Amino acid sequence: MLQIKTKITYNKKIKGSYFRIALKAPGIAVKALPGQFINIKVSDSCEPLLRRPFGVHRVKKDDIEALYEVVGPATQILSQRKPGEYLDVIGPLGNGFTPVIKNKPLNILIAGGMGVAPLVFLAEKLKKSKNVVLIGAKTKEQIMCEKEFKDLGCEVKVATDDGSTGFKGYVSGFLEEVLSGAHYPKSVVYACGPRPMLKEISRISKKYNISAQVSLEEHMACGVGACLGCVTNTRSGFKRVCKEGPVFNGDEIIW
Amino acid sequence: MQIKLSVNIGRLKLKNPVMVASGTFGYAREFTDFFNPKELGAIVTKTITLKPRQGNPAPRTCETPAGLLNSIGLENPGLEVFIREKLPLLKKMGAPIIISIASEDDPEEFIKLAGRLDKIKEIAAIELNISCPNIQGRAHLISQDPEATYLAVNKVRRVTQKVIITKLSPNVTDIAEIAQAAEKAGTDAVALINTITGMSIDVKTRKPRIASVTGGLSGPAVRPVAVRMVRDVYKKIKIPIIGMGGIIDASSALEFIIAGAAAVSVGTANFINPKASVDIIKGIKDYLLKNKIKDINSLIGTLKA
Numbered sequence: 432m433l434q435i436k437t438k439i440t441y442n443k444k445i446k447g448s449y450f451r452i453a454l455k456a457p458g459i460a461v462k463a464l465p466g467q468f469i470n471i472k473v474s475d476s477c478e479p480l481l482r483r484p485f486g487v488h489r490v491k492k493d494d495i496e497a498l499y500e501v502v503g504p505a506t507q508i509l510s511q512r513k514p515g516e517y518l519d520v521i522g523p524l525g526n527g528f529t530p531v532i533k534n535k536p537l538n539i540l541i542a543g544g545m546g547v548a549p550l551v552f553l554a555e556k557l558k559k560s561k562n563v564v565l566i567g568a569k570t571k572e573q574i575m576c577e578k579e580f581k582d583l584g585c586e587v588k589v590a591t592d593d594g595s596t597g598f599k600g601y602v603s604g605f606l607e608e609v610l611s612g613a614h615y616p617k618s619v620v621y622a623c624g625p626r627p628m629l630k631e632i633s634r635i636s637k638k639y640n641i642s643a644q645v646s647l648e649e650h651m652a653c654g655v656g657a658c659l660g661c662v663t664n665t666r667s668g669f670k671r672v673c674k675e676g677p678v679f680n681g682d683e684i685i686w
Numbered sequence: 687m688q689i690k691l692s693v694n695i696g697r698l699k700l701k702n703p704v705m706v707a708s709g710t711f712g713y714a715r716e717f718t719d720f721f722n723p724k725e726l727g728a729i730v731t732k733t734i735t736l737k738p739r740q741g742n743p744a745p746r747t748c749e750t751p752a753g754l755l756n757s758i759g760l761e762n763p764g765l766e767v768f769i770r771e772k773l774p775l776l777k778k779m780g781a782p783i784i785i786s787i788a789s790e791d792d793p794e795e796f797i798k799l800a801g802r803l804d805k806i807k808e809i810a811a812i813e814l815n816i817s818c819p820n821i822q823g824r825a826h827l828i829s830q831d832p833e834a835t836y837l838a839v840n841k842v843r844r845v846t847q848k849v850i851i852t853k854l855s856p857n858v859t860d861i862a863e864i865a866q867a868a869e870k871a872g873t874d875a876v877a878l879i880n881t882i883t884g885m886s887i888d889v890k891t892r893k894p895r896i897a898s899v900t901g902g903l904s905g906p907a908v909r910p911v912a913v914r915m916v917r918d919v920y921k922k923i924k925i926p927i928i929g930m931g932g933i934i935d936a937s938s939a940l941e942f943i944i945a946g947a948a949a950v951s952v953g954t955a956n957f958i959n960p961k962a963s964v965d966i967i968k969g970i971k972d973y974l975l976k977n978k979i980k981d982i983n984s985l986i987g988t989l990k991a
């Protein structure tokens with residue numbers, strides 16, 4: 432864990448309320464693993480008071496990138512910060528995905544909404560394997576990073592709640608269809624998205640005897656394991672999402 | 687100019703007046719990447735109970751204007767696991783270790799807890815948390831009643847020679863009265879404030895923003911309440927006060943010292959800036975230098991009013 436005053440390399444709107452920010456943080460960049468996160472203090476004032484967690488989206492040399500959606504006061508302020516300004520960042524934090532490369536499995540990466548953010552970094556690390564990415568969102572406009580995954584050689588499939596593009600329905604239903612249609616004995620599922628989606632994905636993965644690594648979100652105060660705020664219930668009791676997680680084995684979670 | 691930063695809490699001498707508050711510094715290990723904890727005046731550990739507690743359901747925290755609402759519910763591994771698994775590392779930190787303890791159902795548990803800790807020589811002091819607002823089903827806190835406070839502190843006084851700090855709740859009409867009861871019962875110092883009970887509602891869903899509905903408020907939002915309480919207590923007791931509530935920088939720490947605190951604790955600020963406590967030590971020193979004050983002790987309670 433490092434605490435660094437990072438300089439903003441760029442902070443750009445992608446579309447709608449989605450932004451991508453790059454921060455110069457060599458110490459964090461060399462250490463970060465897919466699924467880990469950084470905790471950003473978006474302003475020097477007491478409003479907002481706490482840092483905000485964001486998954487490591489990509490690492491480019493000395494830069495770490497985050498992909499974020501403006502949903503409230505902190506992300507609103509973050510979106511206004513300019514290149515050249517400094518942000519206080521702590522990272523890399525938490526326990527990320529464990530890329531499975533042995534025995535050349537088929538990796539199935541599943542993103543719901545903003546869940547695409549950390550999976551791009553994961554796809555980079557899995558570049559040498561065969562990867563399928565399922566991206567789910569409410570509408571076509573909210574589908575993100577299709578191109579990034581394709582550029583990394585992944586096969587990309589899309590699902591929308593309203594059917595405005597791709598499969599109509601939830602990405603979890605889509606997974607069921609994918610798994611039942613073909614035979615994937617050596618698959619590993621990696622997922623990030625809303626909790627109900629992760630629950631479904633864990634259930635379906637179990638049904639097909641596939642292991643699922645799921646990245647959870649919980650409201651965090653410290654991000655370093657001290658406050659015991661962001662717990663989730665597991666088969667071995669409450670665990671801290673910021674420390675033992677955010678990535679857990681889907682089987683371990685009591686949904 | 688040579689500046690004296692050391693203060694005394696009963697027989698316990700702190701090399702500087704800045705400690706970290708219970709529940710906001712874990713068992714110290716989470717912070718060793720950021721600074722060397724030996725720089726601290728003292729470390730107060732997360733409250734432990736006799737038996738393990740799994741704590742309250744999530745969400746346990748939410749942010750409010752300049753504040754943090756929490757209901758952790760005293761999650762801790764219990765006395766024996768704490769001694770076996772957490773204490774060895776704490777002993778190596780190089781700063782005095784203050785162990786915070788609480789009873790769950792029966793104040794008699796304090797006797798067992800304090801009696802056991804009394805025998806461990808590396809423990810510098812015991813803090814009695816009689817003010818945690820996050821234990822479900824508890825209608826009243828010990829620290830909401832002067833008599834109950836007297837009885838609990840007195841029980842512990844009889845089983846330990848160690849320095850005792852009694853942590854008080856702000857959720858009372860007259861905190862000075864409670865502080866006086868603790869003093870009479872033999873506590874060496876009082877610490878205030880614990881969190882203020884509060885709640886926050888998500889109007890979209892009409893649900894409480896933390897699962898246990900109510901929680902304890904901390905952070906800069908509570909600071910004026912805490913400073914006022916330190917002053918109230920300072921006027922009524924002779925023993926040292928450890929002040930806390932919304933301290934985020936040297937200037938907010940100095941408010942407490944001027945109001946009458948001999949030492950201060952940094953809580954929520956550790957979550958925002960893990961190095962906050964050491965920045966505050968430096969800032970206090972700079973203030974003393976600038977104002978040509980040779981000894982921090984001559985600043986305590988010097989409010990001009």
Ligand SMILES: Cc1cc2nc3c(=O)[nH]c(=O)nc-3n(C[C@H](O)[C@H](O)[C@H](O)COP(=O)(O)OP(=O)(O)OC[C@H]3O[C@@H](n4cnc5c(N)ncnc54)[C@H](O)[C@@H]3O)c2cc1C
Nearest residue numbers: 483484485486498499500502503504505506548648649677
């Ligand atoms: C480990 C982790 C990784 C994350 N990675 C990303 C990421 O890569 N990109 C991204 O855009 N966001 C990510 N988030 C969520 C992000 O932290 C929140 O969106 C942000 O804190 C919102 O702050 P705010 O002040 O703008 O909004 P707030 O006012 O705090 O919240 C606005 C709304 O967003 C909801 N919200 C806030 N925090 C969360 C949360 N943690 N989970 C779910 N809903 C929340 C609130 O319920 C509220 O309705 C991550 C969260 C965690 C715990």
Ligand SMILES: Cc1cc2nc3c(=O)[nH]c(=O)nc-3n(C[C@H](O)[C@H](O)[C@H](O)COP(=O)(O)O)c2cc1C
Nearest residue numbers: 707708709733815879880904905931932933953954
């Ligand atoms: C997440 C959290 C957990 C806490 N846990 C404890 C605890 O276990 N025991 C205790 O005596 N106080 C506990 N407190 C209260 C703090 O020690 C302190 O009294 C209070 O937060 C006010 O200080 P602050 O505004 O600087 O945080 C906790 C506070 C927070 C925010």
